[in-house]
Amino acid sequence: MESFAGQYYYQSDGTSDGVCGLFLIGLSNQLVEIDFTEFQVDCASGGLLSIVDGWELNGQVFPGDIDHEDPLDERFRTFCGAHKPTKIYLSSQNVALIQFRLPRAGDGFRVTIRFPRNPQPCNVVSLYQDGYYTLKNYGHKKNCSVSIIYPEKIRLVNVDVGVTVSLPEVAFDMETGLTGKCGTNDYVELMDGNGLDTGRMKPRLIFCGADSVTHRDEMILGCQHSVVRLVSSGRFHNSVTFAYKIPSDEEMASISPDHC
Incomplete structure (x- = not known):
């Protein structure tokens, strides 16, 4: 590498x-x-x-x-x-x-x-074991993922998915907060597995909505490969900001042996 x-x-x-x-x-x-x-x-x-x-x-x-x-x-x-x-x-x-x-x-x-600059990064493999990242669709119909080749502990910092419309003249009211009732067009998945293909991984949490919370509960993704995946219809300017770091030995010990 x-x-x-x-x-x-x-x-x-x-x-x-x-x-x-x-x-x-x-x-x-x-x-x-x-x-x-x-x-x-x-x-x-x-x-x-x-x-x-x-x-x-x-x-x-x-x-x-x-x-x-x-x-x-x-x-x-x-x-x-x-x-x-x-x-x-x-x-x-x-x-x-x-x-x-x-x-x-x-x-x-x-x-x-x-390594030329990418003005609109979408799918990304993280160079680092910990950090912050904001995943965006830039108003386009596309799926984007952040891949971290480690077990990770994910903490959501800011979410705006399925809320801010791409066309300003098409506006509607939506309650703030996160929900798991997202339909099939705009949502975020936290998922993990032991291979590279996100299509073979297990979703651990699916959500959408709008929220900005700096002390939200953290989720441990205990397999070899952790992924935050954003699915977008193109109707919204979607983004999710999250922090990630390596879980402690005690936290990894709490994961079921058949988790992956």
Whole structure:
């Protein structure tokens, strides 16, 4: 895993025919730019290299298929031989992956990695185990998630979901406060699981509404992967601000063994 811009070089010694990966991650408000300057991957020996828009691990992908603007098969680009990368690739979020299998000694590649700014971050993998984050839909119809690859304790700070309309001339009154009766269009999920795909995770809490509380009860997400997911219809300017940190050993001990 690498989070620094610069050049990366790999050359095979011919001792392995397994698949390796360079996991790239920027800050939450960045994208990943991939530019190959050298490329030697032999097709006949079984060599290949793939660029993944997102992260893939053990057959699971983040962002999940239902949360990404492109179909899953269009997010994987595979190359070898004369069919080599000829353009600069830009991810849709702050993570990307270069997967490669190079069984022939001497094969390899050199790549320049940059992290340009993303003015409207949506799906994000957190670089840190704790912090604050505000997840927004910017008034668009889209699903956005913050992925934290740790068990986490989540505390809500500010919620405005399904309340502030995108078109100012279309206004209506709604009671403040949070509710679990959100329908299917605009809501927040706190969820966890042991893989990357949010579609296979268990929702622990679903809510919507408007509230600003700095001392709300905290929820422990006790699996290997914690996610705050915002689903938006495009009718509202949705946002949720939350704090997250690693639970204590005592708090983790209180989680049921079959929780995940």
